[in-house]
Amino acid sequence: MLSYNRKRLQNPRGWLTKKLVVKINKVNILLISQVLNNNVILVEDGQDQQKIIWGRGIGFKAHAGNHYELQKTDRVFSAVPSDDEQWIGQFKELSEKIPREYFELTEKIIHLAQSQIDADFDEHLLIPLTDHIYFAVERVKMGLNLANPMLYDLKRFFSKEFAVGKQAQEMIQQLSGEPISDDEAGFITIHLVEHEIQNSKSSVDTFASFLEITTDVNNIIEAAFGRKFSDDSIAVNRLMTHLHYLILRSGSKHVTTTSPDDSALLEALKRGHPRAGNCLDQVVSYLAQKLDYKFTDSDRLYLLIHIVHITE
Numbered sequence: 001m002l003s004y005n006r007k008r009l010q011n012p013r014g015w016l017t018k019k020l021v022v023k024i025n026k027v028n029i030l031l032i033s034q035v036l037n038n039n040v041i042l043v044e045d046g047q048d049q050q051k052i053i054w055g056r057g058i059g060f061k062a063h064a065g066n067h068y069e070l071q072k073t074d075r076v077f078s079a080v081p082s083d084d085e086q087w088i089g090q091f092k093e094l095s096e097k098i099p100r101e102y103f104e105l106t107e108k109i110i111h112l113a114q115s116q117i118d119a120d121f122d123e124h125l126l127i128p129l130t131d132h133i134y135f136a137v138e139r140v141k142m143g144l145n146l147a148n149p150m151l152y153d154l155k156r157f158f159s160k161e162f163a164v165g166k167q168a169q170e171m172i173q174q175l176s177g178e179p180i181s182d183d184e185a186g187f188i189t190i191h192l193v194e195h196e197i198q199n200s201k202s203s204v205d206t207f208a209s210f211l212e213i214t215t216d217v218n219n220i221i222e223a224a225f226g227r228k229f230s231d232d233s234i235a236v237n238r239l240m241t242h243l244h245y246l247i248l249r250s251g252s253k254h255v256t257t258t259s260p261d262d263s264a265l266l267e268a269l270k271r272g273h274p275r276a277g278n279c280l281d282q283v284v285s286y287l288a289q290k291l292d293y294k295f296t297d298s299d300r301l302y303l304l305i306h307i308v309h310i311t312e
Helices: 085-095 100-116 123-141 151-157 159-176 182-198 207-225 234-249 260-272 274-290 297-311
Strands: 027-037 040-044 049-054 067-069 075-081
Touching: 027 049, 027 085, 040 085, 049 085, 075 100, 085 100, 085 123, 100 123, 100 159, 123 159, 123 182, 151 159, 151 182, 151 207, 151 234, 159 182, 159 234, 182 207, 182 234, 207 234, 207 274, 207 297, 234 297, 260 274, 260 297, 274 297
Parallel strands: none
Antiparallel strands: 027 040, 027 067, 040 049, 049 075
């Protein structure tokens, strides 16, 4: 399976597919920089970006340096960094194996993620996610259903991403006509979380480490109170969302400050909820060992409020 492991540059959210109109002498003309195959060409946009055009037979007899007039049936994948040869090479490889419809489907899923998750998703997610979805469908056609051993934790700890994964599951079923399981929704969840991690400045740089920290914090709270909490708890989901943002923020140079009011409220809340206060100290002590992050009283206050909501 293809992957793209380098830290991604933050890009604006407008990179996804759109009908491109470049007017030269009032005609939609593009300069071809590379022919990837008979159906896919790479064109210049004049702003140090390249756009991939996908259309039936448009690369046949085309050459670098030629001009190309955009057709209504063409599909445009835009904002590819000019020097990103790895991304372009991987797109070329996949476009020779995977139908265009799967790239278009993946774009729709990324649009969903952009609208429902407070995170930036750039063009680098298109390749690994398209690759995964297409070959997941091929596995199902062969009767090979891959179980996701992390599904239970994915549902509990990454609720927003899993919600997008569930919608993607329905979309994949509609396109392929094949039954797609919740396990695949979980794998899509992992792709989304990995992309968030790689696009952040977090000191935690792998999904496995991210999940380990999330699971451990949950276990600390459950051990402190001697009971498990509902998987569908809104309070648990809120804590995990807050924890995710804290992890993604760790390692950044931004220094948070604490107001005197937050410090006073923290102490008052700890006095009123001593068991939750002790639990907070355990959680912060654990996170301080795992993250490159200096906790303020404001950070502690918000964590404590979440713990109180969960346990009481």
